[in-house]
Amino acid sequence: MRMICLSVQFLAQYKGVRPLSLAGHVGFDSLPDQLVNKSICQGFCFNILCIGETGIGKSTLMDTLFNTNFENFESSHFEPQVKLRAQTYDLHESNVRLRLTVVNTVGFGDQMNKQESYQPVVDYIDRQFESFLQEELKIKRSLHNYHDSRVHACLYFISPSGHSLKSLDLVTMKKLDSKVNIIPVIAKADTISKSELHKFKIKIMSELVSNGVQIYQFPLDDETVAKVNTAMNGHLPFAVVGSTEEVSVGNKMVKARQYPWGVVQVENESHCDFVKLREMLICINMEDLREQTHTHHYELYRRCKLEEMGFQDTDPECKPVSLQQTYEAKRQEFLVELQKREDEMRQMFVQRVKLKESELKEDERELQSRFEQLKRLHADEKSALEEKKRLLDEDQSSFGKRRAAAQLLQAQSLTANGKKDKDRKNLNSNFFTDW
Numbered sequence: 001m002r003m004i005c006l007s008v009q010f011l012a013q014y015k016g017v018r019p020l021s022l023a024g025h026v027g028f029d030s031l032p033d034q035l036v037n038k039s040i041c042q043g044f045c046f047n048i049l050c051i052g053e054t055g056i057g058k059s060t061l062m063d064t065l066f067n068t069n070f071e072n073f074e075s076s077h078f079e080p081q082v083k084l085r086a087q088t089y090d091l092h093e094s095n096v097r098l099r100l101t102v103v104n105t106v107g108f109g110d111q112m113n114k115q116e117s118y119q120p121v122v123d124y125i126d127r128q129f130e131s132f133l134q135e136e137l138k139i140k141r142s143l144h145n146y147h148d149s150r151v152h153a154c155l156y157f158i159s160p161s162g163h164s165l166k167s168l169d170l171v172t173m174k175k176l177d178s179k180v181n182i183i184p185v186i187a188k189a190d191t192i193s194k195s196e197l198h199k200f201k202i203k204i205m206s207e208l209v210s211n212g213v214q215i216y217q218f219p220l221d222d223e224t225v226a227k228v229n230t231a232m233n234g235h236l237p238f239a240v241v242g243s244t245e246e247v248s249v250g251n252k253m254v255k256a257r258q259y260p261w262g263v264v265q266v267e268n269e270s271h272c273d274f275v276k277l278r279e280m281l282i283c284i285n286m287e288d289l290r291e292q293t294h295t296h297h298y299e300l301y302r303r304c305k306l307e308e309m310g311f312q313d314t315d316p317e318c319k320p321v322s323l324q325q326t327y328e329a330k331r332q333e334f335l336v337e338l339q340k341r342e343d344e345m346r347q348m349f350v351q352r353v354k355l356k357e358s359e360l361k362e363d364e365r366e367l368q369s370r371f372e373q374l375k376r377l378h379a380d381e382k383s384a385l386e387e388k389k390r391l392l393d394e395d396q397s398s399f400g401k402r403r404a405a406a407q408l409l410q411a412q413s414l415t416a417n418g419k420k421d422k423d424r425k426n427l428n429s430n431f432f433t434d435w
Contacts, residue, residue, distance in 0.1 A: 047101040047148075054107065056159060056188065058157055068091070082108050129179075151293070179297055185238045204237055242274070
């Protein structure tokens, strides 16, 4: 309804639009009813991000807010890094269907080095924006049945120390304030006294302002809720207590926490701000949170992303530029850059080829010098072997001559010895004959 009223006011202020009075009933006054019926048929979606240390009561508060038991997982204090766990549920109340996604941070603030604890949260939010942007940029879009996973509200759970915010809290909220609607809440507010709680709230808001952290402010442009939202902005951050246990108080059962010294009633506004949080978050400003996410945080992400891609609404002369013109300009720029890179690669290729040729020529010269050196060594070794062969042949020839001479001497000696033996035999035979 508020969006329709704003649209009507905008059209009335647009130049060139002439207001006319109707002579009778036409029927377009049923447009709000048509919009309501269509919205009820389509259903709604709402996504909540819960940031806080392990065991601070995030899951319990979610169960208490929506009066149900979500699927909760126990988390240890020894996670090596921060993880985000998203669970989606279909809720029905009367004839309204709500698709609720609860995103819980696992291991937030449990590491020794907390310097980058916020980065997984920032990356998760950006991924949801990028997913929606890619769906918008498709040729064939299906946004009517697209599951919008963008985070609409961030409940930041502050530890009830009673002193001041931790540096991790300030850094994380500063990194997230341009990406999501931050609603700070003081968890387990029943562990701190009323006076300390009041001072703690003032201290928190003072530190947020001095550090430039922008938290979500309940809207004041709608006259029907401006008064209550103004009052509720003064109660930030909400001090909450969560519990799904029912305790008997008087003659009725209420959600409360039982202590030895008494009972803390969750829905008693004198005990905590749980009712204020539920009214502001769900009953009054849920649609504004959805709208702020789309018109402010997502639009900021979309604008920055498209500007990074080179898209602009106006040229340097402040003249409107169509998407086709921007595309053609980027295409030409891309082609010029591609041609430039191609020329650079071609020149680089030529230089590398020349360098490789010079290296090959140098290697060839080295191989040639080595070949000449080996050739000389071969010639020297060949001449040395030939000289050795010549000497060996001479030695063999002289040895043959000596051998022939020796054989001749041996033959002559044998001939002389045989003649002496023959003469001796002849002498002996003559001697015996004479005797």
